[in-house]
Structure formats: C-alpha cells, structure tokens
Amino acid sequence: MRVSYSELKQEFKRVLLARGVVEETAEACAEMFADTTQAGAYSHGVNRFPRFIQQLEKGDIDPTAKATKVLSLGAIEQWDAHQAIGNLTAKEMMDRAMALADQHGIGVVALKNANHWMRGGGYGWQAAEKGYIGVCWTNSIAVMPPWGAKECRIGTNPLIIAIPSNPITMVDMSCSMYSYGMLEVNRLAGRQTFVDAGFDDDGNLTKDPATIERNKRLLPMGYWKGSGLSIVLDMIATLLSNGLSVAEVTEEKDDEYCVSQVFIAIEIDRLIDGKTKDEKLEKIMDYVKTAERADPNVEVRLPGHEFTTILADNRENGIPVDDSVWAKLKSL
Numbered sequence: 652m653r654v655s656y657s658e659l660k661q662e663f664k665r666v667l668l669a670r671g672v673v674e675e676t677a678e679a680c681a682e683m684f685a686d687t688t689q690a691g692a693y694s695h696g697v698n699r700f701p702r703f704i705q706q707l708e709k710g711d712i713d714p715t716a717k718a719t720k721v722l723s724l725g726a727i728e729q730w731d732a733h734q735a736i737g738n739l740t741a742k743e744m745m746d747r748a749m750a751l752a753d754q755h756g757i758g759v760v761a762l763k764n765a766n767h768w769m770r771g772g773g774y775g776w777q778a779a780e781k782g783y784i785g786v787c788w789t790n791s792i793a794v795m796p797p798w799g800a801k802e803c804r805i806g807t808n809p810l811i812i813a814i815p816s817n818p819i820t821m822v823d824m825s826c827s828m829y830s831y832g833m834l835e836v837n838r839l840a841g842r843q844t845f846v847d848a849g850f851d852d853d854g855n856l857t858k859d860p861a862t863i864e865r866n867k868r869l870l871p872m873g874y875w876k877g878s879g880l881s882i883v884l885d886m887i888a889t890l891l892s893n894g895l896s897v898a899e900v901t902e903e904k905d906d907e908y909c910v911s912q913v914f915i916a917i918e919i920d921r922l923i924d925g926k927t928k929d930e931k932l933e934k935i936m937d938y939v940k941t942a943e944r945a946d947p948n949v950e951v952r953l954p955g956h957e958f959t960t961i962l963a964d965n966r967e968n969g970i971p972v973d974d975s976v977w978a979k980l981k982s983l
C-alpha cells in the first residue's frame with residue numbers, strides 16, 4: 652500500500668504523544684521517521700518504528716534527555732547522549748560536526764550513551780546537502796559472528812560516507828552483507844536475497860532471510876573484510892567517545908542502547924574551488940557510469956544516486972508501506 656507523507660507522519664506523532672512524549676519532541680521525531688521513510692530507507696524508517704517504540708516504553712530511550720558536551724579538543728569533541736532519542740541526537744551531532752568544520756576545516760564529534768539512529772545515511776546526506784563530506788558510523792549490540800565464528804560477537808556497525816556531488820554520492824552500508832532491516836524487507840516481499848546473506852544451521856551459505864533472522868549467522872560484507880572493518884569501527888567509536896564497545900553493550904545492557912557513534916564533517920570549499928570540484932566529481936561519476944555493462948540492460952549505478960528518483964516518486968505517488976507494517980503501526 653501507499654500512504655501520504657502527512658498521514659504517515661501523523662501516525663508516528665500520534666503514537667509518540669500517546670506515550671507522553673512532549674509536542675515539540677514528538678513533532679521532530681515523527682518528522683524524521685517520515686522523512687527517512689519518504690527518502691526510501693523503509694528498513695530504518697516505518698519498518699523500524701515499532702522497535703523504537705518498544706525501547707521507548709522499556710526506558711532504553713529517554714525522550715526528555717538532551718546530549719551534553721563532555722570535552723573539547725578544538726576540532727574534536729566528546730559528547731554524552733544520556734540515552735536521548737537516537738535520530739534526533741544524531742542530527743544534532745552532525746550539525747555540531749559541521750560547525751566545527753567551519754572553524755577548523757574538519758569537525759569530529761564522538762557520542763556515547765547513544766540510541767539506535769535508524770538510517771545512518773540520513774546524517775551523511777545532511778552534511779553533503781550543505782556541501783561537506785559527511786562520514787559517520789555507530790557500533791551496536793553484537794548481532795554478527797566475526798569471520799570464522801558462528802557466535803555473534805561483533806556489530807553490524809554501519810559506515811556512511813557522503814560526498815556533495817550532484818547528485819549526492821553516498822555509501823550507507825552495514826558491515827554485514829545485508830542489514831537485518833534489509834533481510835526483513837526481502838522477507839516481507841517474499842524474496843530470497845540477491846547474493847548470499849548468511850549461513851544456515853549446517854554452516855552452508857544461504858539467501859533465505861528468515862533463516863538468518865532466526866539463527867543470527869549474518870555474513871559480514873566481503874567476508875573477513877567486513878568482519879575486520881566492524882571491529883576497528885567499534886574500537887574507534889569506543890575510544891573517541893569513551894563510551895561502550897559492542898562487547899560492553901552486549902554484556903552490560905539487556906538490549907541495544909548506550910551505543911557509541913562518530914560524526915565527521917569535512918569542509919571542502921577552502922581546499923578546492925567549486926568549478927574544479929564539480930568538474931572532477933563529474934569526471935569520476937561519468938568514468939564509472941560509462942564502464943561497459945555486464946548486462947546491457949542494467950546500468951552501472953553509483954551509491955546514493957537513486958534517492959533523488961525515489962523521493963520524487965514517493966512525493967508524487969505516496970510512500971510504499973508494507974501492509975503488515977502499516978497494521979502494526981496502527982495498532983500501537
């Protein structure tokens with residue numbers, strides 16, 4: 652089914668107000684969830700909202716909390732989220748990173764005691780829309796076996812790198828081949844994944860989303876490479892924020908909260924003039940897109956470039972929402 656932006660946002664806001672979230676916070680949070688969904692990140696927009704509400708009801712998320720600055724070393728700052736709402740706080744932290752970049756050329760904000768930020772790409776996009784390179788990542792609860800193991804000990808720890816090209820080029824990727832959110836999207840659509848996404852109970856690679864959602868034998872992207880990247884991203888976020896690691900979140904908390912996140916904004920305009928920047932970016936994008944196609948009918952696409960089309964379609968025709976997800980939202 653397809654719903655209008657206003658109808659979707661109103662449902663989000665209804666649920667938040669009914670749980671005692673104050674008007675201003677409910678409005679901003681509902682808007683972020685609606686924007687995320689309208690942008691096409693369904694897995695971490697409407698699909699993820701019920702789990703967000705479950706953590707709000709449990710007290711993992713404090714809707715009255717506000718992030719505070721712990722210390723500043725010029726271009727790098729350490730903040731404490733105090734378990735505030737994840738997406739609202741992440742937006743604020745990327746704004747802070749951009750403000751630091753205006754002063755120092757680069758801004759780094761490390762955040763501890765954070766909550767799940769939903770679509771990580773939203774914060775990279777936020778920076779790129781304003782002309783900065785945006786880089787951010789989060790650790791998580793242990794939801795993926797490290798390469799060579801079958802027990803979850805590392806996080807999906809998504810890494811986002813956004814470039815202010817036209818259109819914006821952005822990699823927004825879990826360290827797993829598929830996020831659990833994208834496994835759910837495939838399962839709801841009755842689809843197997845396009846490539847192997849994990850291991851079945853016998854240790855064989857599988858494309859079946861439900862198997863992996865059940866046994867958590869998620870495949871790291873690039874096998875040992877995604878496993879290694881997840882580990883070092885966890886280490887950096889933990890060290891810079893002086894927050895909890897994947898191991899500590901998993902062993903000390905009863906769910907996924909008090910995670911550690913990093914937000915980086917890099918100012919470009921004083922490093923390269925606008926005309927040269929645009930020409931070089933255009934050259935790179937064109938050089939990639941004109942590569943001889945493996946399948947003549949399938950274009951070579953750059954990450955992030957489809958969002959412009961998706962957003963226009965959703966604004967024009969309404970936002971696609973899985974029937975079961977809509978029913979769940981209406982039941983909250």
Ligand SMILES: NC(=O)C1=CN([C@@H]2O[C@H](COP(=O)(O)OP(=O)(O)OC[C@H]3O[C@@H](n4cnc5c(N)ncnc54)[C@H](OP(=O)(O)O)[C@@H]3O)[C@@H](O)[C@H]2O)C=CC1
Nearest residue numbers: 770771772791807809821822823824825829830833954955
């Ligand atoms: N703890 C957390 O906060 C977590 C959050 N997430 C979020 O879940 C969302 C989904 O993550 P994930 O499952 O990795 O996303 P996907 O696997 O769908 O996409 C990952 C990246 O690969 C690109 N890509 C996918 N297919 C192609 C293609 N055919 N050609 C070129 N590029 C392609 C995507 O670009 P494009 O966007 O243009 O498709 C995107 O940049 C993200 O927003 C992520 O931040 C994931 C894990 C944990």
Ligand SMILES: O=C(O)C(=O)C(=O)[C@H](O)[C@@H](O)CO
Nearest residue numbers: 791794807830831832833907
């Ligand atoms: O994979 C996802 O989707 C996702 O958001 C996570 O990995 C979370 O960190 C974890 O809560 C599993 O849903």
